[in-house]
Amino acid sequence: MKMLIIYTYPHHKSLNFAFLQNVINGSKQNPNIKEVQVLDLYDEGFNPILVFNEQKRRRDMHTDPAIEKYRQQLTWADKIVFIYPMWWGRPPAMLLGYIDQLFASNFAYKDKKGLFPEGLLKGKSVVCVSTMKGPTHYPFLWLNNAHKTLMKRALFNFVGIKKVKFFEFGSMESPKGKQKKKLEKIYKYFSKLDH
Amino acid sequence: MKMLIIYTYPHHKSLNFAFLQNVINGSKQNPNIKEVQVLDLYDEGFNPILVFNEQKRRRDMHTDPAIEKYRQQLTWADKIVFIYPMWWGRPPAMLLGYIDQLFASNFAYKDKKGLFPEGLLKGKSVVCVSTMKGPTHYPFLWLNNAHKTLMKRALFNFVGIKKVKFFEFGSMESPKGKQKKKLEKIYKYFSKLDH
Numbered sequence: 260m261k262m263l264i265i266y267t268y269p270h271h272k273s274l275n276f277a278f279l280q281n282v283i284n285g286s287k288q289n290p291n292i293k294e295v296q297v298l299d300l301y302d303e304g305f306n307p308i309l310v311f312n313e314q315k316r317r318r319d320m321h322t323d324p325a326i327e328k329y330r331q332q333l334t335w336a337d338k339i340v341f342i343y344p345m346w347w348g349r350p351p352a353m354l355l356g357y358i359d360q361l362f363a364s365n366f367a368y369k370d371k372k373g374l375f376p377e378g379l380l381k382g383k384s385v386v387c388v389s390t391m392k393g394p395t396h397y398p399f400l401w402l403n404n405a406h407k408t409l410m411k412r413a414l415f416n417f418v419g420i421k422k423v424k425f426f427e428f429g430s431m432e433s434p435k436g437k438q439k440k441k442l443e444k445i446y447k448y449f450s451k452l453d454h
Numbered sequence: 455m456k457m458l459i460i461y462t463y464p465h466h467k468s469l470n471f472a473f474l475q476n477v478i479n480g481s482k483q484n485p486n487i488k489e490v491q492v493l494d495l496y497d498e499g500f501n502p503i504l505v506f507n508e509q510k511r512r513r514d515m516h517t518d519p520a521i522e523k524y525r526q527q528l529t530w531a532d533k534i535v536f537i538y539p540m541w542w543g544r545p546p547a548m549l550l551g552y553i554d555q556l557f558a559s560n561f562a563y564k565d566k567k568g569l570f571p572e573g574l575l576k577g578k579s580v581v582c583v584s585t586m587k588g589p590t591h592y593p594f595l596w597l598n599n600a601h602k603t604l605m606k607r608a609l610f611n612f613v614g615i616k617k618v619k620f621f622e623f624g625s626m627e628s629p630k631g632k633q634k635k636k637l638e639k640i641y642k643y644f645s646k647l648d649h
Contacts, residue, residue, distance in 0.1 A: 270507045307502060307547045312465045348608030349544065352502045352551030359547050374588065393569065402608055405600035413543030413597055 260454070262286060263336035264297045267343040267354040274431055274438060278388055279342050281442050285449030292449075296332060300353050307356020321366035329361055338384050345391040345427070348402050349409065358414065367418040378419015384454075385415050385423045388445060395429030455649070457481060458531035459492045462538040462549040469626055469633060473583055474537050476637050480644030487644075491527060495548050502551020516561035524556055533579050540586040540622070543597050544604065553609065562613040573614015579649075580610050580618045583640060590624030 264282055268275035279297070286292045300307075311317035321330075333339065343350045361367070368376040387410060391397070398406050411423050426445065430436040459477055463470035474492070481487045495502075506512040516525075528534065538545045556562070563571040582605060586592070593601050606618050621640065625631040 269505045272508065301503075301505070307551065308496075309541075309546065309548075310464045310496070313467065346504075346554055347550075347557070347612075348604045349550070351504065352547045352554050353504075355542075355544070355550055356502065356547030359541055362542070374592070397569070403598060403600070403603050405598070405603040405608070408598050408600040409543045409604075413600070417542075 260292050260337045261294045261335055262292050262296070262338045262340060263332050264295065264340045264342065265354070265357065266297060266299045267301065267341070267351055267357075269301045275342060275344055275390055277438075277442055278390070278445055281446040282340055282342065282388065282449050285446040288450040289452065291453050296336070298329070298332060300357055305353065305357060307353050307359070309356065309359040318364070320360065320363040323360075323363075326360055329357070330366055333361060333367075333380070336383065338386065340386045340388065342388045343390075345389050345398070345406065348398060349406055350389070362414065362418055376417065378417065381419030381421075383420050385420050386426070387423070388426045388428075390428045390431040392432045393429055395427060397429060398427060455487050455532045456489045456530055457487050457491070457533045457535060458527050459490065459535045459537065460549070460552065461492060461494045462496065462536070462546055462552075464496045470537060470539055470585055472633075472637055473585070473640055476641040477535055477537065477583065477644050480641040483645040484647065486648050491531070493524070493527060495552055500548065500552060502548050502554070504551065504554040513559070515555065515558040518555075518558075521555055524552070525561055528556060528562075528575070531578065533581065535581045535583065537583045538585075540584050540593070540601065543593060544601055545584070557609065557613055571612065573612065576614030576616075578615050580615050581621070582618070583621045583623075585623045585626040587627045588624055590622060592624060593622060 264279065266275075266279050270276075283295060283297070286295050309320075311320070341350070341354065343354050349355070364370060364376075365379075367380050368378050370376050389406075398404065406427070407425055410425075415423050426448075428436075428441050431438065459474065461470075461474050465471075478490060478492070481490050504515075506515070536545070536549065538549050544550070559565060559571075560574075562575050563573050565571050584601075593599060601622070602620055605620075610618050623631075623636050626633065
């Protein structure tokens with residue numbers, strides 16, 4: 260299995276960076292994972308602004324040479340792991356800007372007649388590891404699971420990715436957040452997963 | 455009433471731009487609206503990337519001089535109108551990057567003991583005008599209203615804004631989308647609203 264980790268956090272001295280390390284280190288112990296690539300969107304200086312106009316048409320976005328290398332990474336990967344904090348109940352603008360541009364029509368999906376398109380990323384799987392300041396049950400109870408619904412139904416299922424696993428870790432700025440236990444959980448998950 | 459319109463669309467030859475014009479023109483007819491300011495995030499060249507690290511701490515974001523003028527706009531406004539397309543069931547990264555930076559603690563809200571903070575933008579109201587390619591009932595039926603839930607509960611209510619009105623216009627790339635009728639609806643709404 261080839262794994263692409265897309266990491267979105269501005270500061271390396273952080274719990275998010277510790278999660279990234281545990282994903283990488285766990286994966287290194289896993290004989291099912293042959294290769295790992297990391298895309299650190301902040302370190303990369305990724306430009307999250309999707310622009311289109313009369314010169315640069317949106318319908319051509321799937322061939323935009325400026326982001327060709329990122330399309331190649333997505334095509335290469337069997338499993339895509341997203342690591343990010345939850346800001347306002349959803350991922351940071353930086354990650355959503357990556358999605359705005361990379362998940363283009365005729366690359367990630369193909370319009371057909373009817374409501375749903377053909378997903379061109381089918382066969383791949385996704386894991387989302389997210390951290391929040393608020394308690395773990397906040398997005399579920401108060402936000403009606405909106406984050407998962409948007410990521411799973413509006414994005415991943417739409418492009419053909421059916422297998423989506425979420426880890427939402429709450430109370431991450433609290434001494435009662437069990438950070439160490441959650442880091443170990445992630446290490447173990449990645450050291451053992453088999454597909 | 456003082457009204458701030460925050461407009462997020464890369465291309466001025468567009469239906470979103472027509473909605474912007476109708477919001478402005480309707481507001482000009484309305485004696486209850488004394489002043490209108492427009493912030494066009496793309497034209498403005500707004501940088502949507504929230505950065506923090508050891509030199510630039512997140513806790514100081516509410517005093518960041520680089521975005522002082524945008525804080526002043528928000529403070530000035532009684533009503534904030536957002537105009538944007540729906541991409542992947544939510545606003546474009548550009549607008550969410552504005553939110554990541556502007557809705558900072560000690561400017562938009564103040565942490566207190568307990569789950570919910572004190573909203574520092576209380577008393578203001580919000581209107582969201584959004585357009586989508588898919589049918590109007592798609593976000594409601596298929597996405598469980600996730601867009602409204604995130605905008606209303608995770609963002610606006612959190613900073614003390616209780617009055618939030620949504621216009622979600624679907625089928626906007628279809629000849630059956632009743633675009634003209636929807637543009638008129640927006641014109642009329644803004645020409646008559648009284649608080």
